[in-house]
Amino acid sequence: MPTPHYGQPRYRTIADELRHRITSGAIPPGTLLPTESALTAEFRASRGTVRQAVAVLREERLVTTEHGRGTYASPPQLGSEQNASSETQTRQRLLTADPDLAALFGVEVGTALVEQEIITRTARSVHMVVRTYRLPR
Amino acid sequence: MPTPHYGQPRYRTIADELRHRITSGAIPPGTLLPTESALTAEFRASRGTVRQAVAVLREERLVTTEHGRGTYASPPQLGSEQNASSETQTRQRLLTADPDLAALFGVEVGTALVEQEIITRTARSVHMVVRTYRLPR
DNA sequence: AGAAATTTGTCCGTATGTATC
DNA sequence: AGATACATACGGACAAATTTC
Numbered sequence: 001m002p003t004p005h006y007g008q009p010r011y012r013t014i015a016d017e018l019r020h021r022i023t024s025g026a027i028p029p030g031t032l033l034p035t036e037s038a039l040t041a042e043f044r045a046s047r048g049t050v051r052q053a054v055a056v057l058r059e060e061r062l063v064t065t066e067h068g069r070g071t072y073a074s075p076p077q078l079g080s081e082q083n084a085s086s087e088t089q090t091r092q093r094l095l096t097a098d099p100d101l102a103a104l105f106g107v108e109v110g111t112a113l114v115e116q117e118i119i120t121r122t123a124r125s126v127h128m129v130v131r132t133y134r135l136p137r
Numbered sequence: 138m139p140t141p142h143y144g145q146p147r148y149r150t151i152a153d154e155l156r157h158r159i160t161s162g163a164i165p166p167g168t169l170l171p172t173e174s175a176l177t178a179e180f181r182a183s184r185g186t187v188r189q190a191v192a193v194l195r196e197e198r199l200v201t202t203e204h205g206r207g208t209y210a211s212p213p214q215l216g217s218e219q220n221a222s223s224e225t226q227t228r229q230r231l232l233t234a235d236p237d238l239a240a241l242f243g244v245e246v247g248t249a250l251v252e253q254e255i256i257t258r259t260a261r262s263v264h265m266v267v268r269t270y271r272l273p274r
Numbered sequence: 275a276g277a278a279a280t281t282t283g284t285c286c287g288t289a290t291g292t293a294t295c
Numbered sequence: 296a297g298a299t300a301c302a303t304a305c306g307g308a309c310a311a312a313t314t315t316c
Contacts, residue, residue: 009303035281046305051282067282068312104256105263119241126242133266135163136179147300172284183301188286205284205309 014053029074089119151190169207226256
């Protein structure tokens, strides 16, 4: 019943299993994963635990979820290509708004902002750098 | 990582921060606070701690939370229908690589780069600024 | 066009085990 | 020992988007 999480948590185990199904092709890209209620039945876990498992995959960009629809294995008909050999590095930090950003956000210079930097790269070179700025929420 | 509560308990600190954002206008009245899971991520606290923090604000009548919906900064008003319509402005320009970007891309300082800037905003405020940097091609 | 069913999103309350101060 | 915090897990309920009838 409640929560013996020796060794590996249940949601990790479930995430591993689902990841395997996706990467092995058992759940082809673009198709829907089983619904949350189906997963709760299959793994005999609570919905919260199942959702936690799916959240792991979402974090890994292995799936995308749409409200009222379901969870797809890899983005539905988007970008078309995922470069198998390209990887991303993500970094997040706090910075103080320079005049430019301060004006955009309508805050004072020096206000704290969150910057997330995503670097898309192959082993050889950097493809793209994306910097996202937000107010700390 | 676990539990240094020098002086002030963790949930107090989180409550203080959220209170400041509300009173400072960073979270305007009528808008939803970040979800519990978002707060756990941001403050790297457990759900229990986050809920404890929100409970403090609820006690102070600074927020009201609706089951299945979320937690609002100050009571949700009937007429205050908010435009969920967020819009984006896109801008693209050439710039010269500063030392930081030059190092990332492995080019010399001053090399031309393409910057695309996407600003996500409502009528009221800027939500997010995304800057994408690429080598021109 | 409208009602019902599905599915995901969020919150609630509770519980257990672990770890640190 | 006690207080605080963390991680995990359960079950229930309401909300919202989508699909189906």
